[in-house]
Amino acid sequence: MLNDNTILEGGKFDVRGEFERSRQQTVDLIQGFTPEDCQAQSMEDASPAKWHLAHTTWFYEMMILKPFEEGFKAWNDEYAVLFNSYYNGIGDKHPRAKRGLITRPTLAEVLDWRKNINERIVTLYEKKSHPQLSWLIQLGINHEQQHQELLLTDMHHLLSQNSLLSMRVAEAKGDTGKAKTFEWVEGNAGSYQFGVMEDGFHFDNEAPNHAVFLQPHMMGNRLVTNREWLQFIEDGGYQDFRWWLDEGWTWLQATRVAQPLYWDRLEQGVFARFTINGLRTLELDVPVANVSYFEADAFSRWASSNIPEYQGARLPTEFEWEAFAQTHQLTVDDLFGHVWQWTSSSYAPYPGYRPWGGVAGEYNGKFMVNQMVLRGSSAYTPRGHSRVTYRNFFPTHARWQLSGLRLARDSH
Amino acid sequence: MLNDNTILEGGKFDVRGEFERSRQQTVDLIQGFTPEDCQAQSMEDASPAKWHLAHTTWFYEMMILKPFEEGFKAWNDEYAVLFNSYYNGIGDKHPRAKRGLITRPTLAEVLDWRKNINERIVTLYEKKSHPQLSWLIQLGINHEQQHQELLLTDMHHLLSQNSLLSMRVAEAKGDTGKAKTFEWVEGNAGSYQFGVMEDGFHFDNEAPNHAVFLQPHMMGNRLVTNREWLQFIEDGGYQDFRWWLDEGWTWLQATRVAQPLYWDRLEQGVFARFTINGLRTLELDVPVANVSYFEADAFSRWASSNIPEYQGARLPTEFEWEAFAQTHQLTVDDLFGHVWQWTSSSYAPYPGYRPWGGVAGEYNGKFMVNQMVLRGSSAYTPRGHSRVTYRNFFPTHARWQLSGLRLARDSH
């Protein structure tokens, strides 16, 4: 899959069409799920599908209709509190850990609300009453796309918590073929420019464009696979402190993690994996997913010492990744659409970074601490939401996202 | 309300009729609630309504159909795990704190399962194939009645967690009249017999009948009211260590409790109360509810020192309560049906206590530690489930039940 950043094509971007498609897309995602499935919250990090449907609607109501619609009246005043995620600037919030307790409004009522807001946004947009509207709707679309991915990761996690669904193993879907032969590809060294340059939509954290000096290095031509991860497990990788960051080792002792999330040991050396469609035999030649930064980092250290061709392996920096993606989009086919790829870069502001003004200023900047950057995109990322400058970020212990890794190494 | 123990009337008891009525009664309780309402679990102590509907069905399937039905085949094998509450003897359990994550089966599927089990129980019963069946079905009815009360207390708690429902205060329903004038009533002293004597259904913890020696004492002729509790609050009762057990004081500091559960301070000295129908102005002349043992005990100590007529007030023992109820059923009208009444008795086995045999042996005995006995019954207790020997029990910090208090004192 190529970098499908059609959304960035400035004036040619069909705002109304993309708005309606993305709004419908979220509703499509819950086909096959019941009101009960859409109600439950499996852990504090995750949110109910109903909440995602509501919050993305709240975002349009608060960020666009409230400031720009003449004679604005909220669909329901209390929803402003119920479906606020983290915008302190907008007011009170329902506690994050208790999103699964919002049984009212029902799913059907949330869908009604969605329709109402959709119509009002289109009406407002057609009037072209304010120059910022087009950008704000693009922000709303991108915001909703992020929640589409979260809706899937959160539903995946929820289903995994139901003992009933994890009692029987089915065969995985069919032949995925052998993984590509591993090769090191020369990266670009020296001073390069990074971050967004075009005029199209991008998040504030992708700017400003700026120079970074890269040391000579090599990049892996493909992602690390389940087969390779299995070797790590079988070699006792989860039991050997030498591969682990100190905080990762502590995390391992506390959580007793010994395999990627959703892996289920059936017998010695044989695993199943819980997918969003149920428990399946493990496909060995696909990219490993649902590993934390701690695990990705430990794997690279282990691989460097134990697999001859991986000698010197480490995680790439986000700039090494971006330079690689810029120059290899046409030859490397797993940059996007499989798993997010952990980098060794802490999530930090680019030099000269300015958060957006107004309440949107809380969108990204306030999370820039104690998180690591992931690059690329995953099988759950909606089409049109990937680009080479895109910066995803999660804490070092998070593993309920489709997160995997690509290796890098210094070159000599 | 009198002690309505018609269920105890031995041979005359209409097993099939009571079975069908009690099964229908649980389904009736969720009228007006949505699948979403029935899905959510508001805290570890509480369970989703759907879980109560399922677990009471599981009980009949595991305790009666499985051992007695010829050619028994489970409706769904996995349900044995999903809907086990605490019977280690029956096998694995879905974790208690994660009952809200069982989104499948849906509510509709659980109701289908209920119908199937109902029919099979009636068929089995009509065959009269085993002498124990009548008793087991009575156990099943009593078990379901307990869960009917829990379904209401848990739904009450769940709704209270939804910010939307607690934003507007409505007037309470109308005039409840003044509370009865308080009077001390002489209790019976000396050696009395306690616990069940009749042949009808009773729980194992109500037996054996045995002698206890009572000191001379007096009992309050009515329950403590919201008006009295308000005095306690206004006098700084929640801020004065003198009234509190040491563990209660620690609990108070940790939880910052300063009023009964569901009370909401509107302004100085004016409270609303969250009811299962929403937020209402506080009715002052009704019994206080949703207080913990710590609070009930502290109130009695405060009242003894601060209200002249309550001098010497304390909580009654469960035997003082039972003797009082035996002798005053016709003259005191708030023994049952308003709030459970905390006693100063730890929940302990009666001398010579024997738990039931088989898996039902886990029903009561294993909980006999670190809990206090409550007597009477509440507005949420189903008709037919109250009796003077009934022993309810909860830990000293629990307050999501309709729990209040009646005072006692030594007499000299």
Added chain:
Amino acid sequence: MLNDNTILEGGKFDVRGEFERSRQQTVDLIQGFTPEDCQAQSMEDASPAKWHLAHTTWFYEMMILKPFEEGFKAWNDEYAVLFNSYYNGIGDKHPRAKRGLITRPTLAEVLDWRKNINERIVTLYEKKSHPQLSWLIQLGINHEQQHQELLLTDMHHLLSQNSLLSMRVAEAKGDTGKAKTFEWVEGNAGSYQFGVMEDGFHFDNEAPNHAVFLQPHMMGNRLVTNREWLQFIEDGGYQDFRWWLDEGWTWLQATRVAQPLYWDRLEQGVFARFTINGLRTLELDVPVANVSYFEADAFSRWASSNIPEYQGARLPTEFEWEAFAQTHQLTVDDLFGHVWQWTSSSYAPYPGYRPWGGVAGEYNGKFMVNQMVLRGSSAYTPRGHSRVTYRNFFPTHARWQLSGLRLARDSH
């Protein structure tokens, strides 16, 4: 050892002599320990030896010198806060969990303070200026005796936390002989009087004397031994839910307890025990010690089902124990001085109980919830501090005291 209640002998009691002896006794206990040993606090439940030395001094200063000494001036004003244990009536307290951080005053300074207070108490007492003084000093002596026992249990626990001391096993001291053959002894049934009758010193929780009706029952003629406990372990007793209270089973899963505190598994079926003098081979024929209520209760249930002679075994009530001790003091030699004996009685006020007046009112009453009564006394209890009416109490999970058990059963 007989019930050595010489302290109760009213007028003949040598107040000054006993005061001086008990004050010296505490100082004697720390011989062989360093200032460092006396400084550290191994857990929140335990206190440093230095704190015990200081707090018992604080007690005399606050309870006797402050109200009765003319021109009273505190040795150091800040000590009133530093060494208050739990008397809210006296004022602020240093946090309990941080007693090990009170490095100043030093041990030497605390010993100086002790001398000063000792002299002033004797001076005050010799003046006979107040009739309550004699009683208050007896209270002080009894209070200090309780802390003498705690000083030893706490030091024992502290030393067990030092990896250095638990690296080498020494032989236990010598032959303890075989345990006495087990026999059931008939208990007394019917209505008996319990609690203190004499005029001598006793705690408020031992009064008032009152009648309790006892069912027919039998008592074990000796305490449960390590050899018997080993059988329980070897039979998988810690892994079988059937023997455990529900809360005990939860505690077991959370703590991974699988043997008495201080036992150290050397190899399959062979244990050492950490004593206050270091790690020793386990003596099989002495009473088991350092077990929680949960464990004692589980053992009795297991023994009832697995050891023919123990059929029907359970823990005695505190009244069964007291009646047994009253009538068998001369024939049963392990009632006192070995291990405290868990009873099945919750720690509750006797009928008509009145806490002492003034600040001493916080001594006992406020702890009467969620604890179980232990009777007898232990090897760490100072001489002169045991009596048949004495009520010790601890929460159901506590096990750092020398706590064991004697079995009882119903008789038919």
Added chain:
Amino acid sequence: MLNDNTILEGGKFDVRGEFERSRQQTVDLIQGFTPEDCQAQSMEDASPAKWHLAHTTWFYEMMILKPFEEGFKAWNDEYAVLFNSYYNGIGDKHPRAKRGLITRPTLAEVLDWRKNINERIVTLYEKKSHPQLSWLIQLGINHEQQHQELLLTDMHHLLSQNSLLSMRVAEAKGDTGKAKTFEWVEGNAGSYQFGVMEDGFHFDNEAPNHAVFLQPHMMGNRLVTNREWLQFIEDGGYQDFRWWLDEGWTWLQATRVAQPLYWDRLEQGVFARFTINGLRTLELDVPVANVSYFEADAFSRWASSNIPEYQGARLPTEFEWEAFAQTHQLTVDDLFGHVWQWTSSSYAPYPGYRPWGGVAGEYNGKFMVNQMVLRGSSAYTPRGHSRVTYRNFFPTHARWQLSGLRLARDSH
């Protein structure tokens, strides 16, 4: 204070002299403290002074004597476990949170051990038996210097936990004069080299020397003062979410932090500060100390919006700091010796970083995650331990170190 990196002067460095001086220096630090003071551990992050004395000795015994001394025999085998800090490669460890429970060996015994090891190290060194010895002893000296600083920060924290020492406020020592007038100083932009270049001793995390591209920026000519911090407090800075990172805001709600550690509000707007010598009136014109990264970051955001001259203020990156220190050592006198200065740089390996070989490999690398870099040095840093390339690091909530801040901003 200039960058006093005399230790780096290669061949001229007096290894034996520096060794003996640094060993004596640690013992000198505990003059005036008692064995009790040296025993206690005030929190898991801190260690007892006795432990620091022992661990620095353990380091020499394990890292130098064990591999290089002929016929090596440990002073005490158990010490290898007791005084291991975090070297998994060396074997078991006594749990970090329980270092205050190691009452044996005593302080005196630890001092004896120190003497023995000192003599053996000198003997070994004089034989010049191995080329690596000189470097290893320099490592030991640097390691001990780090623990000298920790010994002081940890003792400071311990004393602050003793209610007795914080009851009386004394006057601060005297006139510190007005703080220097604030000015922005132009930083150097473009590509520069960072990290160690010389041959002298340095930690592995300071290498390799490498190029980083710096954007145009300005640096503050002095550190932020208590007077400025007081303005932040008085303006409600701790109560306004706008200044805080999301994780910082959560930390603030959980901990109720509202002022730097060791500040004690005497009355509105008047503070004392607990120093290692006791409670003192707050000196307004000295650098603020004991603030976390979250606080430093929030202050800079607040200052940027509220203090005209600080418009655009932010924390510097570690490279901005290093470039500033290289070029302004002679003109800016608070780079070293006052407080460590938080930077906005995550603690990460430099490109091409290689941890040291052997067990020393655990020294730095495994901590490179979820921590921020601090530059400079503090009043507690021993002489000879500062240099412009030195990288200190702590988690974002840590505040018991002498940590403050210097502001930076982009230049336009």
